[in-house]
Amino acid sequence: MPRRDDTAYVEFVNGASRALRRTAYLVCGDWGQAEDLVQEALLKLYVAWPRVAASEGVHAYARRTVVNVAIDAGRKSSKLRSTSDGIPDLPDRHDPVGQLDTRSVVMDGLRELPARARACVVLRYFDDLSVEDTARALGVTTGTVKSQTSRGLELLRATFERAGLALDLVGGDAP
């Protein structure tokens, strides 16, 4: 049985946790929850480390766990917390109002998406995963990823239009 390499685990956490947290935030819409999700996923990773390290990429495993845990967490509260709800947990005095508005529109747009479509869009366009890798991460078919991504982008566009923002979703290739 492979040994649990604690040093490698710590190195991985230090190197990957930030990206995982950002992905989790886009999927769940709340920084605090994203932090919890990532820690939960990383704990699972530690338990599974000997097996995962020997069989597949730990980052892919961690990302898959984060996203799936985030989706599971979404079941607890059928709707994500609005980014406009409550008081921001960290002051951000350096952001122009325009950027804050744009962020709010982006997060509101993501919030409107069904969980799977949201995860597809985030993995495809934030994590730059291929359709195949996204399908593997979510445990769905590539066809599902394409359809969900397309649906997600369509809904995002609608959200932007409602917000009066002339934003083009030109990133990435076709879903």
Place this chain on the structure above:
Amino acid sequence: MSPDIRELFDAAADDSRRPPIDAEALLARGRRKVRIRTAGATLGTGVLAAAAVVAVTQFPSVVAEGPVQPAGTPFSVATAETTPTAPSTQPPTLPPTPSATTRPPQSAAQTSGTELVRKLSYAEAARRCTLRMRAEYGAAGTPVPTVIGPGESQREGMYVTDLLRIKMPDGTEAHCSVPGSASPSYTQKPEVAPGDARAECGRLTWTNLTSWTVAEQRDTDRGLVAILLSNDRRAMLYCDIDGPGASREKTTAFPGASVYVLHGPQSSGRAGGSPSGVLGAAPDSTPVHWLGAVKDGRQIWGGGGLASKGAVRYVLFAGTRKVAESKVFYGIYAIRVWLPPAAGEPSLLRGYDAAGTVVESYQPF
């Protein structure tokens, strides 16, 4: 030039002012988690936190919204050695008086007992289901717009009238919305003839469930939630599956589902089963009970519907050792069970009536 979506996401997820995750602290928690999993002895704070998460996820549809009735009184019990193999044996001795404490046991010295943490009456659960159904899927009778192909189950959309409609290979349509009487799995081939509806969606224990009303049915990405109400509104079936890959887009049984069947005095008897525990309802409307599906560390979480006829208390055994005892609750509820030190995983649950006769006995996990 308008920013592309990658730039938008990048800006929205700016975490430059957030502190990094403490890898060493995580490592310590991970080590503790592994120790607990390996030894099954020390109850650490990490497990408590995980158990709290489990508690919330266990009953997402029926307890996660709105006010709930206050938690019940913890019902602490003394542990005792018993012999659970003979059905007619006398039940373990109850403590003289149930504990009157109102807070769950949290100290190392108090590690056994049960507590009712959430409870909804059937009527309240049905009301919430209906409200959510209307909010999410529209009024009753919303047509199913999707055309399904041979061999396919219904795609996308969850609607009031949606009963996991499937089309059989011969072109006929059937409905699948029931848990298996045995333990179907994704990898296990159905033990039915080709073309049988069960080959498509699992074992149809309740074929007449197609006439039931879907109060709620959701594709939850990694699982399905379905709540069905009988026509007389006196019986409810709650199915919740967390299995990855479960989807409305393909044939889905309910292996490992959490199932509740609630029967009122006027409902006709139906019975079913779940890998998590026997569910039963006799023709005389003997209610069903289910307890236990999720466990984490030394806390056991369970919940269910109505109790077996005559049942007044339930007792969990680990091997021959009595590890916890619970009063009988009616409605949809979640209970939390603390296992005493060094107790193994519960392997048997028994329900007793007031006379001490075993009225129900099954493996809870």
